Amino acid sequence: MTTCLGYAAHDAHSPLTPFRFERRALRADDVAIAIAYCGVCHSDAHQVHNDWNNTLYPIVPGHEIVGHVTAVGSGVSRFKVGDPVAVGCQVDSCMQCAPCHDHQEQLCAHGPTPTYNGKDRHTGDTTYGGYAEHIVVREQFVLRMPRRLDPRYAAPLLCAGITVWNPMRRYNVGKGTKMAVVGLGGLGHLAVKLGVALGAEVTVITSSPGKAEDARALGAKHVLLSRDSAAMAAAANAFAFIIDTIPSRHDVNPYLMLLGREGVMVLVGAIEPLEPIHGGLLIRNNRTLAGSLIGGIQAIQELLAFCAEHQVLPSCEMIAIQDINQAFERLQHNDVKYRFVIDMTSLRELNQ
Ligand code: NAP
Ligand code: ZN
DSSP states (O other), rough: OOOEEEEEEEESSSSEEEEEEEEOOTTEEEEEEEEEEEEEEEHHHHHHHHTOOOOOOSSSOOEEEEEEEEEEOOOSSSOOOOOOOOOOSEEEOOOOOOHEEEEHHGOOOOEESSSSSOOTTTTTTTTOOOOOOOEEEGGGOOOOOOOTHHHHHGGGTTHHHHHHHHHHHHHHHOOOOEEEOOOSHHHHHHHHHHHHHHHHHEEEESSSSGGHHHHHHHSSSSEETTTTTHHHHHHOOOOEEEOOOOOOOOOHHHHHEEEEEEEEEEEOOOOOOOOOOOOHHHHGGOOEEEOOOOOOHHHHHHHHHHHHHTTTTOOOOEEEEGHHHHHHHHHHHTTTTSEEEEEEEHHHHOOO
């Protein structure tokens, strides 16, 4: 076991504070990773605040992890000390069920092991995430970082990126696809960048008039203000694919209305009951409303390769770990452009 310094919340209402805990000794198939950067996902805030009623305290959040290998277990063959690596939202799964066989470990029939706020499959211990100095992860769940991908900006790809990439690939977003992104935050801004890189014609639908200029700078062709009912009505039937990243309960009907024939809208943000959906809106135009949960290891590796090749990099605001509570506060107030990333050297300074 190795002592690790991280930041934890001890209940739903107190700030995160420094917290020492043990990382397990390496199993044969484990990789030990020194964490250099960790992204701050809206899910981290949801879970710290127990929004989903399943938080195990103390909680060490963080599932957008970039670093390098510091040690490997006796049976590890794919990684060696010094390799640049990354870890996303899950650190284990059963590896036996149909979804695991189909490279969709995030849908494991026996439940994937989340990077934090989960239970280790062997010991039952609570998993602790990437707001920490280092982490131990089963080899199969460690991503290889392409050399051409700048590690300072890669972390948000591990959750925000794969969450939007996976449905975009599933529904064949490509050259000329008329695509809309609802909510220009961590997930949304990557949907714009990836959509543009795939050749789609991207529209941003935002509740924030102040983001219009940014949306265009990110590559969006058009911007729609969700509160502008005339503009929304004029865009009826306009899109083949919509990705909805709004992080809380909302009314999806105004967005469904924008789908054209056989159009698909994918919900990735709101995990709670939605406002009632108008059946007629789905039936007309043969529309589909779908959901999507992150992505499997192979898909993340594919995304990292795509981003290295096309130099698609998240827009990151670097913070010190000491600023994490302020960052959560700003996230709640929709004040981030477009992902906070913790530079872990700040944690090491604390340790000296
Ligand atoms: P974020 O950075 O806070 O972005 C969310 C965006 O949604 C905001 O920037 C804002 O964009 C818009 N928004 C916020 N509140 C709204 C409201 N009440 N009504 C309308 N629009 C609103 O969050 P994120 O990190 O992108 O995460 C988004 C959601 O996805 C979170 O709920 C997170 O837990 C979830 N998530 C899901 C998965 C998955 O596997 N499905 C994975 C990761 C995260 P505008 O200012 O442009 O309106
Ligand atoms: Zn996340």
